[in-house]
Amino acid sequence: MLTIGAAQIKLLEKLCNAVAVSGDEGEVRKIVLEEVKPLADEVKVDALGNVLATKRGAGRNRLRVMLDAHMDEVGFMLVADDGEGLYQFDTVGGIDSRHLVGKQVLVGKDHLPGVIGAKPIHLMEMDELTRKVSVDSMRIDLGPGGKAKVGERATFATKFQRVGPSILSKAIDDRIGVAILIELLKHAPANVDLCLSFSVQEEIGLRGAKVAAHFFDPDLAFAIDSTPAHDLPTHDGRENIFYNTQLGLGPAIYIADRSTLHDPRLVRFLQATAEAAGIPYQFRQPGGGGTDSGAIQRTRSGIPTVSVSVPHRYTHSPISIARVEDWKNTLNLIHAALGRITPSLVKSRT
């Protein structure tokens, strides 16, 4: 079994604390390149900024297996300068505006501190308190006279924390996938050629993974991501049947989401692998949402694809929570699965 120790935690901390909003992934790309260059046979950065790394196996009839994790995170772009250190901004990726008021942010490559303030409650009319604050009315405030440039990105300023069995951090989606890919490269099985795509622009429409899949032209693909766990109590104590996934139950295998019907052969293969290896797993409740699978599956003449996610609570918010145990089990499930791949896997009909 592969383990999550101090080195793995430290790398994830570095990845999570980096600022890499969709379209501006440079900070994470730099960390990824440092990690994969010594390990991969070939590494390139493509036209969109994806980091594409290949690790060849040995022996005959090896399948080309693509592993994808996205480097980008949700955040903001400064869109207008109001003067006096105040900037209008727009959101990048699916952000619920209710997570924005009263938050600390980091702006630009120098991580300038800023805040998104709110009208004092003392000045509020009663009916205002029951309305959503519009992003249009919010400003990123760097302090009087603060200077940034229109076009710069910003994201939540919260820092990675390890607490008991959990990780509390921004951008667990999908730095945890990036960390898993790096770890798999360190323990690459020889029976396949590994094609690793550290993808850009997932949060705004799965754009990096599409061209990465075209480039690699793999036999099959796994998208490793992080998915919401809505495993909280219901307001009236009824059974929660909308949990999507639950923390602590292991990797979440996708069957269906808004963009993809995940390859049934690969779903069954992952399930069988988990059961054979004694690794806990759960099925993500079929429903909305989506991952890079949606783009990869329909690239070229079609690529059998499945998604596996580490569950986390509080998606696209300043602090998400994931379990180290789920991270470890996801890493091990994919590692075990890679080791069992034979050419017959995607030859049978679904």
Place this chain on the structure above:
Amino acid sequence: MTELLPFLKSLLSVSGLSAYEAPVARLIEAEWKPLTDEIHFSRLGSLHALKKGASTLRHSLRSQDNASLSRKTPRPSILIAAHMDGIGLIAKKVVDGFIYFAGVGGIDVRVLPGTPVLVHTASGDLPGVAAMPSLRLLPEGRGDGFLKTADLVVDTGLLPAQVSKRVRVGDVISFNTGPVEMSGESLSGHSIDNRASVAALTVALHELQSKSHSWDVWAAATTQEEVSLGGAATSAFQLKPSLAVAVDMTFGKGPGADGWESFPLGKGPTLGLGPNIHPFLHNRFKELAEKLEIPFAVEPMPRMSGTDAMALQIAAEGIPTMLLGIPARYMHTPVEMVALKDIQRAGRLLAEFIGALEADFIEKIVWE
């Protein structure tokens, strides 16, 4: 003197919810002790520090017709009150490891989702986040931004059994948004309301080390302002000052606050004017600020000021009261913002006012 910035940052790095002010009170006590002659805590936890004046003229307690009594009464004294308590949350119930909570003080529930917090348990502090459950788990109609405090949870990331073992109903929960230095020599964080005023009062105490003053000065870091003004009301009763000045935050001009009740950051403190304020004191402060060329703004307060000044004014038989304001943006959010310059100016103005108090000033305060 201790530098303002590191001292204020230390105050902003600890909790101190209303009635649970001890963590911040300890820091203030350590700072004030060497600056004052006597220090003690009130029955409701307010910190009182006395810096003795030089005057031998005693306060007549308005008994000008009784000279013998006036000789036995103490030296005239001025109380400068800045509340040290802050707003926050308090654990209400624990379900499956999720902590449901109520607010302490005036909190807009809309600033809470995604806010980092610390749960203060008997066995130490637990980091966590105030979190918004998925809409499908909430009552109907919560989709358009309408949330109630009761909808939200604090999640510590610990397992349910660990949470049950450590967290008790009634544990207080503070915002965990540490102070951040911003552009324009400003600072952002939680509880700037009203630790920035405590810092201003501290600046004044430092200035008074090298300034003679005839009056006794009571510096008070009061408790429970955000809930009941209970600290200021009882401190004023106990200390029976001849005059009182409350120092509190006022609305900083900026996003969400640009009307007449807001004041720009970095352009000086405000001088309250309204029924909670004695007009004679207001004018004295105004003339002094003009003379010293300390920038300020007059803050009209047509009704209640919403500060300790309300309680100070009506303590015992009534006390002539003044209010100094320091502008802060985004009041009662986890990211309040204040300009250091305004704190320094408020502190200097207080010290100058105290230094300029004539021994018989109290006799001069008259109506019309």
